[in-house]
Amino acid sequence: MSDTPPVAEKLRVAMIGYGFMGAAHSQGWRVAPRFFDLAAQPSMDVVVGRDASAVAAAAEKWGWRESATDWREVIARDDIDVVDIVTPGDTHAEIAIAALDAGKHVLCEKPLANTVAEAEAMVDAAARAAEKGIRSMVGFTYRRVPAATFARDLVAAGRIGDVRQVRASYRQDWLMDAEAPLTWRMQKDRAGSGxxxxxxxxxxDLSEYITGLRLESVSGVIDTIVRERPLPGTADRSLSLSKGGTASDERGEVTVDDVALFNGRFSNPSGGFGALGSFEATRFATGRKNALCVEVSGSLGALSFDLERLNELQFYDATLPATEQGFRTILVTEPDHPYLAPWWPAGHMLGxxxxxxHQVVDLIEAIAAGEQPRPSFEDGLHVQRVLDAVEQSSLSGSAWIPTAG
Incomplete structure (x- = not known):
């Protein structure tokens, strides 16, 4: 007999948190059932936040049926099936573990936790819950960009041959202004890292998803470029690059990194040494707004994805005659491309x-099928171990740190 509980026609959702990610997740819950034929219909029942008036306004704006201020009370309710966690990282473990132990399916924003120990505890809770048919997933949303998913499909189909090298970077510039005010994203006790x-x-995650390989060891360095910033206040000068807020004359310490540079060695399914990867994460790449780029070089070709051109994939076929070789642009908007069929006619862009x-679609379909959605909490734990190993390498000056548990 299956231990998977029957899926109701409606999945009643509670979202914990209502900031930037709250808006994005709300959009997902609201729109997915209107374009995709889902095995169960999500119901946006309650959004939770500490500020009663602010969370009530968010509920009205984004279409949640009600708002609440106590996530523990909401998780204990019998009329909630799914808990969506979009709070800062320091609360992920407590909320997710409580929700799973209460028999709720859980979607948790990335990174899974602030520490490896917290992530391990979340994986343990997910394993306990899975024995009762309760599912959990971590929200690495860029896997669901059709061009990124299609890149994964091309690699899996052998179109670029054996993976030889990976270059991945995520570059933003929203902290280039040294007077941008201090926020929770710059405090290690809240954010875990920068x-x-x-x-x-x-x-x-995206480099591993596209290649189907896992990082086994890393070597790198992290640094804090601006070590003190104005505390949020009421100064006259508006700081548009600060992701909201103005600055006061008082200053606080930045306790996370502004930039991380590291190399990694991927696993090799055939044995021996795996491909090398180079990685960059920075909030000081002047002029780069949201440039997540992954380029994979293989024995038969290569591909390159850039989130700032998210409807396109660059593909190089080295098997063609030399006179025909060169990177070509694939416009990933055809109905046969991943996720695209329910949307607009070919050539009409997604954002x-x-x-x-797409994240909502994948989660609901996995729950309905009684399957483990991906990325799993175990996948999130692996990424957490990679991040921890990079930090260890930087702090110790060690050349290579393994990422295995």
């Missing part, structure tokens, strides 16, 4: 928000 965990985690709808 550019490394916030955006470097995406570079790690950043569509990945969150």
């Amino acid at each position: 550019a490394l965990g916030d955006i470097g985690a995406h570079a790690v 950043y928000e569509h990945g969150f709808s």
